[in-house]
Amino acid sequence: MTYIIQTNNLTKLYQGNAVVSNVNMHVKKGEIYGLLGPNGSGKTTIMRMIMNLLKPSSGEILVLGEKVTSTSYEMLKRMGSIIEYPVFYDKLTARENLQLHCEYMGYYNTDAINSVLNMVQLKDFEGKAVKDFSLGMKQRLGVARAIITKPEILILDEPINGLDPLGIKEFRNLFQMLSKDYGMTLLLSSHILGEIEQIADTIAVIKDGQLIEEVLMDDIRLQNTEYIELKTNDVKKAAYEIHDKLNISNFKVLDDTTIRIYDLNIPQGEISKTLVLNNILVESINKKEHTLEDYFFKIINGGRINV
Structure with missing residues (x-):
């Protein structure tokens, strides 16, 4: 398969220390690819x-089928990005900043500015100086600038920083629309795992500069299993009754208050009733499923998730 972005043993050293080490990424055309990792793991450097x-320092990067070199400038016209925090001419308005960007990029579609301002919900603020924008509004303007030329590749570093819940939902819908309707390939990083879970097609988990997992979200969802999570003040006694009275063996004691039951043949109500009748306090009992957050922390802490 030909990938729109591919890295081969990508490595970056600072003062002899590897901040990115032998990273091999494979980003397919039109997909949303999420980079996940703790702060300082190397996502922004990549x-x-x-x-x-x-x-x-070593390794290679292929973008749009071409090897990236120190003189690879033309390919940048086919890419949009926000890396770290977007920077603007603060005394100019949102519209003026976008006009300057279009001139710089040699892009002269007069309808494009109105279109992207509407997409990022800034049309009512187009005449306001950027110095008076909130962090969330600057983030919206950064995304508008990144997408205004309709690039083939969109690279966004923490794009929902500073957004309120409504803004996050709007951007989620926008990113999905850009991928599905415009065929853009999105590479984005985020520390908000729940958002990546809802929009990404593929995720890469980065830890200490190394890519320790690259996996399709559909494969993660196939691994997810439902379970009943029980919280009680006496897990030892509860575990005994679950095994002895209900004949359930597929469960796990997580800590001093929590048991996960993976056998779903016994209704929650029956489990709760049995424990209460045996004088065991049930603080809560809920059906849940493994999430990307479970998967992420299991990998970060040293191994693949097995469910």
Whole structure:
């Protein structure tokens, strides 16, 4: 398969220390690819190298079928990005900033500015100086600038920083629309796992500069299993009754207050009734399922998830 972005043993050293080490990424055309990792794990460094803002120490990057070199400038016209925090001419308005960007990019579609301002919900603020924008409004303007030329690739570093819940939902819908309707390929990082879970097609987990997992979200969902989570003040006694009275063996004691039951043949009500009748306090009992957050923390803490 030909990938729209591919890295081969991508490595970046600072003062002899590897901040990115032998990273092999495979981003397919039109997909939303999520980079996940703790702060300082190397996500932004990877994005900067893909955007040709930082030179790798070793390895190679292929973008749109071409190897990225120090003179790869033309490909940047086919890409949009926000790396770290978007920077603007603060005394100019949102519209003026976008006009300057279009001139710089050689893009002269007069309807494009109105279109993107509407997309990011800034049309009512187009005449306001950017210095008076909130962090969330600047983030919206950054996304508008990144997408205004309809790039083939969109690289967004923490794009929902500073947004309220409504703004996050709007951006989620926008990213999905850009991927599905415009065929854009989105590479984005986020520390908000729940958002990545809802929009990403593929995720890559980065830890200490190394890519430790690259996996389709559909494969993660196939691994997810439902379970009943029980909280009680006496897990030892509860575990005994669950096994002895209900004949359930597929369960796990997580800590001093929590049991997960993976055998769903016994209704929650019957489990709760049995425990209460045996003088065991049931603080809560709920049906749940493994999430991307479970998957992420299991990998970060040293191994694949097995369910």
